[in-house]
Amino acid sequence: MKDILIIVVLGLIMLLNSMDVVTDLGLGVPLWHIVEEGMIVLASGMCFVYMLWEMRRRKREVLILARNLSATDKQLQTITDEMRRARSNYSEAILQQFTDWGLTQSEREVAMLLLKGLSFREIALVRDTREKTVRQQASTIYTKSGLEGRHAFSAWFLEDLLTG
Structure with a gap:
């Protein structure tokens, strides 16, 4: 606007x-x-x-991102019920961890998009905010979680899945 x-x-x-x-x-x-x-x-x-x-x-970039997210959503609709339940449970666990870390709603949104692999620039476009704001929120997320950056943040959520 x-x-x-x-x-x-x-x-x-x-x-x-x-x-x-x-x-x-x-x-x-x-x-x-x-x-x-x-x-x-x-x-x-x-x-x-x-x-x-x-x-x-x-606007074109946002449309491309929206199409990519829509395509991903369509792919997710084809997974089995068992995988859907597992995904839902895992999402709840992630959101609970965000709560435990004391993330605000905006920080939770940014954190989830970080976990989905979006760049700071892409997150800024999706959330209609400045890239600098996203970087500051990401820094706050890393501080609150006690992790040292994007890779450590993502790995924290994958580690338990891989140690089976």
């Missing part, structure tokens, strides 16, 4: 300054003033186009 607001403001700046340049040309305003306002129109126009391009690029 904030991107749309920025694009609208840039568009208004570009439009209003363009109208001002046209008016100034008719009034015989000094050339340096017209060039200055023309540069504002050009700069705001370039930012306007860049923001539009960036929004479309991010």
Whole structure:
């Protein structure tokens, strides 16, 4: 939503300054003033186009991520009832561990996406937040869990499965 607001403001700046340049040309305003306002129109126009391009690029990335998650969900629907119960029990155990570590709801969401293998950038896109925020939340998750990073965090949940 904030991107749309920025694009609208840039568009208004570009439009209003363009109208001002046209008016100034008719009034015989000094050339340096017209060039200055023309540069504002050009700069705001370039930012306007860049923001539009960036929004479309991010939208495509989110759509690709959504398709990938949907495909994964479809694959999971084909597993047997026994595996479905085991998966459900394991998910409950993971969520209980998150509770034991005192993770907030946002941290739980980030932690689950980390366990699913998403990058910080992908998590930020999925959660519609900044990558820096995701990194800070991940750091807090590692601190609360007493683990030293993403690999140790993921391994902590896999270790018990592999020691059978």
